[in-house]
Amino acid sequence: MAEMDVDALHQHFRSIMASVPDAMVVINETGAITAFSNTSSTLFGYSEDEVLGQNVSLLMAGKDRANHDTYISRYLQTGIRKIIGIGRTVTARRKDGTLFPIDLKIGEAKIGEHYLFTAFMRDLTEQRRNETRMKALQAELVHFSRLSSVGTMASALAHELNQPLTVVTNYLEAARDLLDAPDEEAMKMIQEALNEAAKQSVRAGQIVRKLRDYVSRGEVDKRPTELVPLISDAIELVQTEMGEGVCRISISIAEDIPDVLVDPIQIQQVVINIVRNAIEAMKDTDDCGIKLSASVVGEDMVMISIEDNGPGIDRDVADQLFKPQASTKSTGMGLGLSICKTIVEAHGGTIEAVSAAGGGTRFVFTLERAEGTHDRD
Known part of the structure; x- marks a missing residue:
């Protein structure tokens, strides 16, 4: 036995x-x-x-x-x-x-x-590889976020400065014409000074306009990209930054969703900005929840939806939400959603905020479908 x-x-x-x-x-x-x-x-x-x-x-x-x-x-x-x-x-x-x-x-x-x-x-090889990849991605996103903020601020400054600079230029040119009078020596000096002032004003206006054109036009390195990994990585980065238990985030995207033609880093920045804003807006909500989904729109576009269960927004606020200095936060500069609009439009899409069916806010934006990609079997 x-x-x-x-x-x-x-x-x-x-x-x-x-x-x-x-x-x-x-x-x-x-x-x-x-x-x-x-x-x-x-x-x-x-x-x-x-x-x-x-x-x-x-x-x-x-x-x-x-x-x-x-x-x-x-x-x-x-x-x-x-x-x-x-x-x-x-x-x-x-x-x-x-x-x-x-x-x-x-x-x-x-x-x-x-x-x-x-x-x-x-x-732990794969885990370490993923950690290294996420750190590199996070660093790249932080760098891009800083550049985007600076670019949007420059765009806002261009809009504000072009008008007064144009007025100054017109006044200086008028003064130059009016002061072209009898006292030849004095008038000659004044004229030269006004000419230089006018030239410098025009130059300043040209610099600002070029900067604004550059920011508005943007530089987008678009390539076919799978949507599920792109969004998953963005959510993982938000949770790394803000804490995994801060808000319940669910992703509901069909595996057969077609690829999109995007610069992945920039579109991840859009997702991060919207989700981060939603979490901050729901800091007083007991059961903070965010749902992400995607669907095909027409023949050549994919629509991404990010919906929260927070307090929602007024229609008037929604209309102003994507302007550079608009913000619903007392300490905010209003640059995040303006960045989102700049990025999405540079990709050939549109973005808007609407009231969700059950309360809360729903952000939707569209992206171009990559040519030659079809719904996966």
Whole structure:
């Protein structure tokens, strides 16, 4: 009976080693590998036969590879846990020599006078890659946001400054004409001064107009882009900035939605601005919620909808919402939604804010469908 129990236990252990989802390695107190799961073979590139009896430092890198046996002996002598039952991120080494990060957790079992240590390992390569990608994307978006804010401010300044500069120019030119009088020497000096003033005023107006034209026209690097990853990344960035639990955000976009022809960074900025504004507007709402959806409009456009369940907006406010200095926030400069309008229109689309059916606010904007893309099967 005892032999059958032992056989059954062995079979059970073998089934665990064959099916455990994380890489699992068992070592003894000398650091020798006594069991190596199938997922460990996949992760490290070694077969079980290649590693059984080998020192586990074979799978390690750096100082851990050189000092692992010292770690074990120190623990056996002192009983002080540095990693057992705690876990940490370390660098591992595959059979081909490549290094990669893993999440390592270790458990222990004492059998008689001897110890067994079981390591559970999860590959963090993809997670680290995604973290690096998100940080780079976030930095790029922050940079673009700053440029957009400066550009929109410049556009507003151009609008405000062109009119007074035109008036100054007209007055100076009139003064130059009127002062062309008998006192030849004085009039000559005044005329030269007024000529220079007029030239500089005209020049200033030209500079401002060029700046405004540049900002209004924009530079858009459009390319076919999948909508779901674009929006998902934007929402992840908002949640990273403002906190994941601040507001319930749901994305409902069919997988067969066609690609759009956009500059991804700029359209993500539109989504981020609208969602961030919605969250800030709902700071006093008990159950903050935002829904994002998309649908095909006509033959060549895709419409994105961002709807919140906040207090909503008046029709008069909605009409003014996208002007550069409009803001419903006491501390706002009103640049965010103006940026959104500039970006969407530069992409050939339109944007508007309307009252949602159940209260709240719904922003909708359109984007061009990429040529040659059809609804995915």
